[in-house]
Amino acid sequence: MSKVNIPRLDLNTYIQGNADERKRFSDEIGKAFNETGFVTITNHGLSKVLIDKLYEQVKELFTLPEDAKLNYEKPELAGQRGYTGKSKETAKGFKTPDLKEFWQIGQTVAADSPLKADYPDNIIVNELPDFNTTTQEVYKKLEQAGIHLLRAIAVYLNLPENYFDDKVHDGNSILRTLHYFPITNPDSIPDDAVRAGAHEDINLITLLIGASADGLELLTRENEWFPVKAYGEDLVVNVGDMLQRLTNNKLKSTTHRVVNPPRDQMKNSRYSVPFFLHPKPDMDLTCLESCIDATHPKHYTDITAGEYLDERLREIGLKK
Ligand SMILES: O=C(O)CCC(=O)C(=O)O
Ligand SMILES: [Fe+2]
Numbered sequence: 001m002s003k004v005n006i007p008r009l010d011l012n013t014y015i016q017g018n019a020d021e022r023k024r025f026s027d028e029i030g031k032a033f034n035e036t037g038f039v040t041i042t043n044h045g046l047s048k049v050l051i052d053k054l055y056e057q058v059k060e061l062f063t064l065p066e067d068a069k070l071n072y073e074k075p076e077l078a079g080q081r082g083y084t085g086k087s088k089e090t091a092k093g094f095k096t097p098d099l100k101e102f103w104q105i106g107q108t109v110a111a112d113s114p115l116k117a118d119y120p121d122n123i124i125v126n127e128l129p130d131f132n133t134t135t136q137e138v139y140k141k142l143e144q145a146g147i148h149l150l151r152a153i154a155v156y157l158n159l160p161e162n163y164f165d166d167k168v169h170d171g172n173s174i175l176r177t178l179h180y181f182p183i184t185n186p187d188s189i190p191d192d193a194v195r196a197g198a199h200e201d202i203n204l205i206t207l208l209i210g211a212s213a214d215g216l217e218l219l220t221r222e223n224e225w226f227p228v229k230a231y232g233e234d235l236v237v238n239v240g241d242m243l244q245r246l247t248n249n250k251l252k253s254t255t256h257r258v259v260n261p262p263r264d265q266m267k268n269s270r271y272s273v274p275f276f277l278h279p280k281p282d283m284d285l286t287c288l289e290s291c292i293d294a295t296h297p298k299h300y301t302d303i304t305a306g307e308y309l310d311e312r313l314r315e316i317g318l319k320k
């Protein structure tokens with residue numbers, strides 16, 4: 001099996017560190033994003049107490065009766081808020097839907113914000129008041145961690161440290177709580193059905209809580225699947241297609257998937273909570289001049305984040 005560099009980095013050494021420590025953090029995250037597209041992060045600002053409370057609430061949500069959950073499914077919102085039921089999302093290029101159900105929470109802005117029209121209200125779970133407050137708290141904490149990570153990445157790219165700040169302020173980020181549901185009869189599902197088919201994330205970066213459970217794998221440059229495993233409450237952070245596009249492939253949006261467990265464990269649930277950090281829809285994703293040269297010709301046409309998201313949601317079947 002090939003050697004894969006997924007460094008474990010302490011975010012506090014960037015936020016509070018001296019110049020050398022900050023530089024080292026930027027270099028290490030940049031190098032890993034250039035090679036494998038993945039890092040794990042400690043000291044990210046979410047306590048174990050908060051993460052435990054989050055998972056408790058997430059489990060309660062998916063334990064609600066099927067028809068209660070379906071009340072919260074809003075196809076007109078393309079799954080961007082509230083519940084998306086089993087067999088609704090299909091990875092790009094696949095025919096069989098993923099073995100998962102999920103709930104998505106989006107950005108909240110002031111009533112008079114020009115972004116209000118782009119960001120539908122979040123759906124409130126009437127049965128679980130703590131679910132709403134806990135996911136809000138987690139959303140804000142992950143957004144903050146993401147802003148620090150993007151500053152370190154901007155430094156690696158020789159951009160001003162605050163390059164991404166205004167682009168992601170009030171950005172269109174999504175917190176997704178995911179349940180890979182139990183399969184009581186593995187013979188009843190299509191042969192090619194998996195928890196999450198091979199895909200790349202759409203957004204700038206993804207911060208994932210819960211990769212301590214087995215199943216997540218990334219595709220190496222040698223075309224081999226490699227398990228991604230985080231310690232305890234560490235976050236797994238990976239590059240999405242928007243950042244790959246902006247950097248003209250300098251930073252890699254690595255293909256990943258969630259495999260099914262062995263047959264005798266198919267009856268066990270798996271939960272995870274990715275935070276897809278998006279910019280505002282008007283961010284220009286035109287490849288950075290500094291990432292284009294004779295050996296790296298421009299790979300992508302110019303597009304805004306909003307246009308790109310729209311295109312991708314149609315491809316995965318969430319938007320009609
Ligand atoms: O559940 C996981 O570990 C990863 C989920 C994922 O890759 C996604 O939802 O995009
Ligand atoms: Fe993903």
